[in-house]
Every structure is written in structure tokens, then in C-alpha cells.
Amino acid sequence: MTHSAALDPTVRIDAETAADAAAVEAVVLAAFGPGRFAKTAERLREQAVAEAGFVAREDNRVIGSVRLWPIHIGETPALFLGPIAVEAGSRRAGLGGDLVAACVDHARASGASGVLLVGDSPYFSRFGFGPSPDVDLPGPVDRRRLLWLPLATASVSGPVRPIG
Numbered sequence: 001m002t003h004s005a006a007l008d009p010t011v012r013i014d015a016e017t018a019a020d021a022a023a024v025e026a027v028v029l030a031a032f033g034p035g036r037f038a039k040t041a042e043r044l045r046e047q048a049v050a051e052a053g054f055v056a057r058e059d060n061r062v063i064g065s066v067r068l069w070p071i072h073i074g075e076t077p078a079l080f081l082g083p084i085a086v087e088a089g090s091r092r093a094g095l096g097g098d099l100v101a102a103c104v105d106h107a108r109a110s111g112a113s114g115v116l117l118v119g120d121s122p123y124f125s126r127f128g129f130g131p132s133p134d135v136d137l138p139g140p141v142d143r144r145r146l147l148w149l150p151l152a153t154a155s156v157s158g159p160v161r162p163i164g
Contacts, residue, residue: 010058010059011056011057011058011090011095012056012057013054013055013057013098013099013102014054014055014057015052015053015054015055016050016052016053016065016067020053020055023055023061024053024055024062024085026062027062027063027064027065027086027087028065028083028085030085030087030088031083031085031087031088032083032085041080041082041083041118041137041141042083043139044069044071044080044137044138044160044161044162045067045069045080045082045162047162047164048069048070048071048080048162048163048164049069049070049164050067050068050069051067051069051070051079051110052067052068052103052106052110053065053066053067053068054066054067054099054102054103054106056086056098058090063086063087063090063095064084064085064086064087064090064095064096064099065083065084065085065086065099066081066082066084066085066099066100066102066103067081067082067083068080068081068103068107068115069081069082069162069164070162070163070164071116071160071161071162071163072160072161072162072163073116073135073156073157073158073159073160074157074158074159075158076113076153076156076158077112077113077163078112078113078114078115078116078153078156079103079107079110079112079114079115079116080116080117080160080162081100081103081115081116081117082117082118082119084096084099084119086099097126097127100124100127103115104127104149107149107151108151111151111152112151113150113151113152113153113156114149114150114151114152114156115148115149115151116132116135116146116147116148116149116156116160117146117147117149118137118142118145118146118147119145119147120145121144121145121147124147124149127149128149128150129147129148129149130149130150131144131146131147131148132147132148132155132156134155134156134157134158135148135156135157135158135160136158136159136160137160138159138160138161
């Protein structure tokens with residue numbers, strides 16, 4: 001898989017494999033700590049099976065990760081992105097953006113209606129994400145951070161629930 005020109009040539013973005021599971025968990029735990037298990041988004045992910053995952057590798061070592069999860073928003077099937085995790089020493093290299101771009105490319109290629117995430121609008125707006133005021137993510141969440149990337153469906157509304 002290609003990567004941005006900003007990256008070191010020893011770093012590449014690949015599809016996650018089953019063999020990456022322990023390394024991905026270690027990167028996510030280091031980035032978010034055990035507090036991630038209390039987050040609403042984590043509750044949703046616990047009830048689903050990832051549709052796709054991508055890793056950043058440096059010399060065959062996993063240094064970043066992101067996954068896409070199948071969900072319904074109301075009656076609309078969609079994808080939920082997250083968590084994005086990059087090792088602390090590699091966070092300024094553009095890897096997070098490259099991981100998001102891999103997810104967006106996958107979502108487009110798969111014909112997904114769109115991608116939902118919980119994140120910072122200034123960061124994710126460059127990928128086309130915008131507010132999703134009519135989406136109801138169960139549990140505590142800052143609604144300003146609930147963002148939608150429209151692909152086949154311009155807008156969505158209703159409760160979010162996992163598929164799987």
C-alpha cells in the first residue's frame with residue numbers, strides 16, 4: 001500500500017493481519033491507557049468484529065494502527081473509524097493522517113454509505129468529515145466530536161448500533 005511522501009521510506013501502511021493483533025493492542029494501550037475501556041466508542045467496538053484494519057510498519061514493527069467497524073445509523077449501514085493510535089515517537093510524521101486515508105480509501109472502495117467517528121473537527125475536516133447532529137451514539141459523548149464522512153449517503157440520523 002502506498003504512503004504519503006512525508007513518511008520515512010522505511011515506514012509503510014499495510015492491511016492489518018491476524019498476526020498483528022498483539023502489537024496493535026500494545027500500541028493502542030500505550031496511546032490511550034486503560035481509560036479507553038470506559039469510552040462510549042469502545043463499548044460499540046466491543047460488540048462488533050472489525051471490517052478492516054490498517055497498520056503503520058517501520059522495519060516490520062507495528063508503530064500505528066486504526067480499524068473500521070460495521071455499524072448501523074438508524075437503518076443505514078456505515079463504518080465506524082477508530083481508534084487511531086501511533087507510538088509516541090512517531091506521532092509527528094503524518095502517520096495518523098495516512099492511517100485515516102487508508103480507511104477512507106477502503107470505505108470508498110467497499111461502497112460504504114459513509115464513515116462515522118468521534119474526533120476533533122479541525123483535524124478530520126481535511127478528509128471531508130463534518131458534524132453529524134442527528135446521529136445518536138449511546139452513552140456519554142461530546143456531540144461536537146461526532147463526525148460523519150458522507151460517501152454514498154449525504155447525511156444520516158438515528159441511533160448507532162454495531163453490526164456483528
